[in-house]
Amino acid sequence: MRHIQQYRHIFAYLPGLLVAAAALSMVSRVTAQRDYRTASDEEHSTPAVDALKDALKIPVNDPNNKEELEFRKRVLQERVNALQGLRELYLALLQEWGDDLDREDPVTAIDRAVHEQVANRFTQILRDGLKSGNPDQQIAAANFLAEIGVKIRGPGAPRGLTSTLATDLIALLKDKRPEVVESAGRALGRVNPDPQAAAPALQGLLKSGSVIERRAAADALVSLIQVVEVLSKDKGGRGVKASGQDIIEIGQYVAQAAGTGLRDGDVVVRRRCALALQKAGASLGELISTPRAASTLPPPGRKLSDSEKKDIQDYQTEIQKEQADEAGLARALSEAGSELASLLKDPDPETRLVAARALAEMANAQTRFARQTESIPPLEPGASSPAPPSGPEASLRNALKAALPSLTQALRDPDVRVRLAAVTALEMLDRDAVVAVDALTRALQDRDIFVRWAAARALGNLDPAAGKVAVPQLAKLLFDPDLDPRLAAASTLEHYGNLAGAAVPELSRAVGVGDTEIRIAVIHTLEAIGPESRPAVSALAKALYSPDDRVRQTAAEALGRLGPLAQTALPALRKALDDPVGNVRKAAAAALIDITRKQ
Helix, strand or coil, rough: CHHHHHHHHCCCCCCCEEEEEEEEHHHHHHHHCCCECCCCCCECCCCCHHHHHHHHCCCCCCCCHHHHHHHHHHHHHHHCCCHHHHHHHHHHHCCCCCCCCCCCCCHHHHHHHHHHHHHHHHHHHHHHHHHHHHHHHHHHHHHHHHHHCCCCEEECCCCCCHHHHHHHHHHHCCCCHHHHHHHHHHHHCCCCCCCHHHHHHHHHHHHHCCCHHHHHHHHHHHHHHHHHHHHHHHCCCCCCCCCCCHHHHHHHHHHHHHHHHCCCCHHHHCCCCCCCHHHHHHHHHHHHHCCCCCHHHHCCCCCCCCCHHHHHHHHHHHHHHHHHHHHHHHHHHHHHHHHHHHHHCCCCCCHEEEEHHHHHHHHHHHHHHHHHHCCCCCCCCCCCCCCCCCCHHHHHHHHHHHHHHHHHHHCCCCCCCHHHHHHHHHHHHHHHHHHHHHHHHHHHHHHHHHHHHHHHHHCCCHHHHHHHHHHHHHHHHHCCCCCHHHHHHHHHHHHHHHHHHHHCCCCCCCCCCCCCCHHHHHHHHHHHHHHHHHHHHHHHHHHHCCCHHHHHHHHHHHHHHHHHHHHHHHHHHHHCCCCCHHHHHHHHHHHHHHHHCCC
16 A cells, blocks of 8 residues: 555546556555465465455545446456455455445445455355255364354344354254264354344253253353453444343343253253353343442432432433343343252362352342442432332342352352352342351351451441351451451441440450551441440550551540540540641540540
8 A cells, every 4th residue: 555655646647547557557566576464463364365455455536436436346356256265255354344334435335245245255155064964064164153253244244244154053053963063053152143043042952962062052152142242342443243232132042041051960061051141140240330429319318309300210210221121131040040059069169160150240230230229319308219129130139049048058168269259149149148147257267368358248248236146256357367358357347336345355456456457447446336345445545656647546536436434545645635746636635525524
């Protein structure tokens, strides 16, 4: 193209036909002078493909000039006619044919017609191979499709050119040769087929195929959801696209089909079907929109204006519509919940792990749905939020509640990854995880830091009355070797408030141990416990001499909250009136007033 540009000042003085002839001559010289090069980052090109690529760059200076248009059409046709074999046709389709072949203009119309010829020749070769009856041809054609996936756009094929061969691949799933079926199943999962046809066919194969065929079907289900996920995240201007609705549709069909294989006698089939459900659950979680920030909604507790009511009603309608769209996928996942729970006892650790992660993804989606609903404020003061009696949140919640015993038992799994996935699911189940309180308490002693940390967070989601049995063990966690479990333990004890009184001795000791963040968190916990924190007054008084001014300030504030119960700290507070930091002096002064004033 650079060489062509050097001669454009000459072209301006020639009639249209001579311009085209000169351009053709230049294209030929550029092609002849060049070595082989790649047509994409992965594919090695050929001279015929390079010639087509250069022809696509021939400029049309005047789209109304018939000579220029005819020349472009003739050159492109010659270049396309020179393409030989499947590989060159494929490489030709990878070239830049324009950002939008559906655009209506004379140049695009020429390119579109030529591109369609290449696409038709390409698909016909593959279709002939799939229908040939020759296993070598069939397996090779299927493998080629599996390798290229959805790279190519096609005329009248919004799912991609290769998706037009899905029907032929589905037909091969009934072949009597397992190796042919295996190749067809693998390819089917990667060409972005219509899930209404592909998923039932794969589900049927899961029910009646050989082990090799069932594994291929399970693999295809995983690929179906992976492919559409990748397509949905492709923000480029060219290529096949997928929407959120596509993800929901494919995810629903995949979840329904994958449930069939969770009890399969082959461990690989079970594991891969569970993986398909995990990926479908993860896709659902990503699709659920984040609720509006509370600051953008009217504050609760006051009478709303008509415009504010309308805003809330519109927001409620928006949430309900989204949840209605996503309900099918949530329901399909829920129906597989009991089988996934059963897999938590599978003899294969990898299968247990995938099942636990799938349940964790379902729990994440359920939590996100709940947050959406909870974010809708009531229209009248004192009224409850308009939570629907049923919907995707309810179906997922019911399935997960049924899985709670298995998730609880999984906290004893010998594989740390399974334990972590199970405790993560329990954490996201909030107060529904109350039945696991004893198991979560034991998990605070787990040898893995992440399990201990997640267990402490999960206990923080429980009602304090139920979680208080964990207080002694949470208190011990305040001295964990790692900061994160310590902070989580302090936060959970703070949430329990006066029900965490049994932790005061350990909290008193923790006031003077560790870095600033944990010491401040411990002091806040003592504040939340209230009068039962009186035995910690001495430790809080000592904290007034900490080298960190934030610790000194927080300790003074906590002593002030205890009021007359903190009398023994008065000498230290008086000294704090001379602290070099103003905020500490101010906190100490306020504490002295609150402790000494008459009640």
